[in-house]
Amino acid sequence: MANITVNLKVWRQAGPKEQGQFKTYTVATDTDTSFLETLDILNEQLVEKGEEPIVFDHDCREGICGMCSLYINGHPHGPATGATTCQLYMRRFKDGETITVEPWRSAAFPVIKDLMVDRNAFDKIQQAGGYVSFNCGGAQDANALPISKEAADLAMDAASCIGCGACVAACKNGSAMLFVSAKVSQFALLPQGQIERARRARAMVKRMDELGFGNCTNTGACAAECPKNISLSNIARLNREFINAKIKD
Numbered sequence: 001m002a003n004i005t006v007n008l009k010v011w012r013q014a015g016p017k018e019q020g021q022f023k024t025y026t027v028a029t030d031t032d033t034s035f036l037e038t039l040d041i042l043n044e045q046l047v048e049k050g051e052e053p054i055v056f057d058h059d060c061r062e063g064i065c066g067m068c069s070l071y072i073n074g075h076p077h078g079p080a081t082g083a084t085t086c087q088l089y090m091r092r093f094k095d096g097e098t099i100t101v102e103p104w105r106s107a108a109f110p111v112i113k114d115l116m117v118d119r120n121a122f123d124k125i126q127q128a129g130g131y132v133s134f135n136c137g138g139a140q141d142a143n144a145l146p147i148s149k150e151a152a153d154l155a156m157d158a159a160s161c162i163g164c165g166a167c168v169a170a171c172k173n174g175s176a177m178l179f180v181s182a183k184v185s186q187f188a189l190l191p192q193g194q195i196e197r198a199r200r201a202r203a204m205v206k207r208m209d210e211l212g213f214g215n216c217t218n219t220g221a222c223a224a225e226c227p228k229n230i231s232l233s234n235i236a237r238l239n240r241e242f243i244n245a246k247i248k249d
């Protein structure tokens, strides 16, 4: 462990309609402290001085919930790959470094305050079709419904999407295709997802378009920044699902 001092250049914005600006704070921390804990230290100092603490989203701090939506030094979730902001430690930064911290930047994710954005749009997409709504009876015996290992693995990989929104923040078009493709894929690959398969793809893509997300131009920035390594192959699957749904129409 080494003690370090960093300059946090943080986006401060009093409310959704207020104009924001960067403000730089110097904070002493150490390399074994997490990035969010460093923000906690800074907030304690601000409160002691009678200043407004910095508002930022977080919950589990274990890489599970997808709440910690910070754009750090030009990357959603910061410089680490395959990790969320809450899994980022200060050993990634140098003593004396200036670290720029911004909220997700997307028309579909308006800033609520400081570093916190409204990701309700993701919930609305989920509500459009990210579920199974028919009665599938009681719990199945593990062997009663055979699922191939390949399909089970792919579905599980897709289901590991935590809905953080880093894919949208990373995309120059603000596209939500990686998120939607993961949510559609996890059902399309399993027997339980078949009954509503076409309706789900159609409804979730329609809702995504209505909510102001941009179009996908296959730059791959989403998958490169995704903390759960959701594969671009899910986007190819979503395109196939959507075309098949349209043919059924």
Ligand code: SF4
Pocket (backbone or CB within 6 Å): 160, 161, 162, 163, 164, 165, 166, 167, 168, 178, 179, 182, 222, 225, 226, 227, 228, 229, 230
């Ligand atoms: S696809 Fe990845 S980056 Fe996008 S919401 Fe899911 S976990 Fe986050």
Ligand code: FES
Pocket (backbone or CB within 6 Å): 057, 058, 059, 060, 061, 062, 063, 064, 065, 066, 067, 068, 084, 085, 086, 087
């Ligand atoms: S706080 Fe839950 S994933 Fe980071």
